[in-house]
Amino acid sequence: xxxxQYLRCLRGIVWREALRFLHQRERxxxxxxxxxxxxxxxxxxxxxxxxxxxxxxxxxxxxxxVYITPGLIAMIQLFNGMQSSLSMVYDREMGNMRTxxxxxxxxxxxxxxxxxxxxxxxLLQVYVFLLIAWSWGIDAPLLxxxxxxxxxxxxxxxxxxxxxxxxxxxKQLENFAGIMNFVIFPMFFASSALxxxxxxxxSSLLLYQICSFNPFTHAVELIRxxxxxxxxxxALAVVAGCTLLFMGLAIYGYDPGRGMMARRxxxxx
Amino acid sequence: xxxxxxxxxxxxxxxxxxALAVEGVSHSFGKRRALDEVSFTVAAGEFAVLLGQNGAGKxxxxxxxxxxxxxxxxxxxxxxxxxxxxxxEALARIGVVFQQRxxxxxxxxxxxxxxxxxxxxxxxxxxxxxxxxELARLDLAERARDKVRQLSGGQLRRVEIxxxxxxxxxxxxxxxxxxxxxxxxxxxxxxxxxxxxxxQNLGILWATHLIDEVAEDDRVILLHQGKVLANDRAEAxxxxxxxxxxxxxxxxxxxxxxTGGEGQERAP
Numbered sequence: 001x002x003x004x005q006y007l008r009c010l011r012g013i014v015w016r017e018a019l020r021f022l023h024q025r026e027r028x029x030x031x032x033x034x035x036x037x038x039x040x041x042x043x044x045x046x047x048x049x050x051x052x053x054x055x056x057x058x059x060x061x062x063x064x065x066v067y068i069t070p071g072l073i074a075m076i077q078l079f080n081g082m083q084s085s086l087s088m089v090y091d092r093e094m095g096n097m098r099t100x101x102x103x104x105x106x107x108x109x110x111x112x113x114x115x116x117x118x119x120x121x122x123l124l125q126v127y128v129f130l131l132i133a134w135s136w137g138i139d140a141p142l143l144x145x146x147x148x149x150x151x152x153x154x155x156x157x158x159x160x161x162x163x164x165x166x167x168x169x170x171k172q173l174e175n176f177a178g179i180m181n182f183v184i185f186p187m188f189f190a191s192s193a194l195x196x197x198x199x200x201x202x203s204s205l206l207l208y209q210i211c212s213f214n215p216f217t218h219a220v221e222l223i224r225x226x227x228x229x230x231x232x233x234x235a236l237a238v239v240a241g242c243t244l245l246f247m248g249l250a251i252y253g254y255d256p257g258r259g260m261m262a263r264r265x266x267x268x269x
Numbered sequence: 270x271x272x273x274x275x276x277x278x279x280x281x282x283x284x285x286x287x288a289l290a291v292e293g294v295s296h297s298f299g300k301r302r303a304l305d306e307v308s309f310t311v312a313a314g315e316f317a318v319l320l321g322q323n324g325a326g327k328x329x330x331x332x333x334x335x336x337x338x339x340x341x342x343x344x345x346x347x348x349x350x351x352x353x354x355x356x357x358e359a360l361a362r363i364g365v366v367f368q369q370r371x372x373x374x375x376x377x378x379x380x381x382x383x384x385x386x387x388x389x390x391x392x393x394x395x396x397x398x399x400x401x402x403e404l405a406r407l408d409l410a411e412r413a414r415d416k417v418r419q420l421s422g423g424q425l426r427r428v429e430i431x432x433x434x435x436x437x438x439x440x441x442x443x444x445x446x447x448x449x450x451x452x453x454x455x456x457x458x459x460x461x462x463x464x465x466x467x468x469q470n471l472g473i474l475w476a477t478h479l480i481d482e483v484a485e486d487d488r489v490i491l492l493h494q495g496k497v498l499a500n501d502r503a504e505a506x507x508x509x510x511x512x513x514x515x516x517x518x519x520x521x522x523x524x525x526x527x528t529g530g531e532g533q534e535r536a537p
Contacts, residue, residue, distance in 0.1 A: 001390060005390025009389075012384055020376070094371075095367055098337065102335050102388075103388035104357040104358070104361040105357070110388075
């Protein structure tokens with residue numbers, strides 16, 4: 001297999017993901033409505049309740065809407081990552097996954113392509129969200145829209161890899177409802193998406209510690225700083241490290257010699 | 270590969286290397302033994318029927334040959350390439366039609382084919398040309414732009430065959446391809462695949478539980494509870510079992526008696 005063939009494969013997988021995405025317009029609308037409700041309703045109501053001090057990367061007092069925008073971006077990616085994992089479980093049950101896995105290219109590569117395709121879709125969602133927020137006056141420095149891109153790719157990869165990892169452990173589609181309760185909500189609320197962590201420390205030290213260990217917090221902070229043209233090194237390291245860890249485990253989970261594929265049929269029905 | 274050639278070694282250019290060689294393969298799920306020391310070969314240009322009841326281990330075998338998961342013991346070679354050691358070379362040479370429908374319902378026929386071609390690293394122009402040729406051969410040319418969802422069961426299967434042949438494999442694996450099809454579609458599917466054997470010298474492994482899909486000249490690999498009970502030409506299997514036809518031979522060999530079933534076409 002040559003490098004050109006690897007590239008064709010990547011292009012094919014991204015192309016299919018894009019086609020599927022275009023066919024599911026409801027999914028696109030849902031992916032946008034969710035953060036917009038948070039932004040326009042929740043944030044507006046909370047603006048008065050929650051006082052924010054000046055903190056990096058902000059150089060002045062910012063509106064609450066501005067504060068939660070990076071968190072909502074990460075939320076879009078979180079949902080997208082979980083949705084991709086849902087579609088992988090679905091593909092596996094429906095048999096579409098086999099089309100992917102009988103490709104002669106290495107399995108780790110196929111899974112990485114799949115991950116990247118999911119990230120591309122999430123980027124589209126994020127930029128449309130940013131555009132709507134911008135038209136409402138919730139904006140970042142112009143250059144920030146460019147510098148946030150690498151951060152979005154990395155955080156998208158981390159959350160997508162987490163979804164893929166979960167999908168390799170989920171045996172059936174029904175179990176997926178649990179993901180919502182046990183992964184998405186805890187990750188989102190126990191993070192710096194909605195409130196700065198110093199606020200959290202005031203109410204509970206334990207919760208504060210949980211939040212600061214949550215990889216989602218670091219994804220949010222990575223995006224927040226990148227949106228203002230800055231690099232949060234700690235967040236970068238944590239997100240990069242978690243991406244590698246989650247991907248490694250997901251590839252292990254789909255390994256034909258070891259993972260769930262081999263065990264699945266043997267599991268008690 | 271070299272040993273196989275040395276043993277068979279009469280034909281030039283390694284033509285004697287079997288398209289598919291399954292050698293002493295066993296596989297278990299937990300305590301249940303799904304395959305027990307299974308061995309057989311399929312030559313290029315041979316139509317082999319993997320015959321067995323539901324639960325005989327056919328799908329497990331397909332999963333191992335296509336490396337959905339690895340075999341724990343024994344070896345599976347495709348034109349001499351062991352699936353576990355050299356999956357890329359092995360998988361590039363096979364086309365597969367799975368028992369489950371694996372087409373993307375929301376995409377068009379052509380889009381499905383192009384996706385498959387990309388997974389095999391084929392250039393887009395070549396994929397389009399090959400796709401149109403295969404669809405034309407299967408009388409599906411005018412459905413190329415339709416969504417897969419709009420096709421009938423028989424048409425879906427034909428698209429899956431066109432897709433499996435896109436990258437010009439030398440071995441075609443079909444797992445219960447006629448399930449859910451009416452008699453007419455079944456027959457035309459069989460005829461088409463038999464035509465491929467004649468015209469393109471493809472090796473075929475056709476898994477089924479329907480005895481009437483077997484022709485006299487076919488190799489029959491009779492799989493029962495994970496074991497190979499017979500592996501020979503259909504007429505030889507019948508002769509050796511001392512019975513009148515394949516159905517009686519099947520009953521005698523598997524001990525699946527008491528079905529009566531006159532005129533039934535299914536394996537009892």
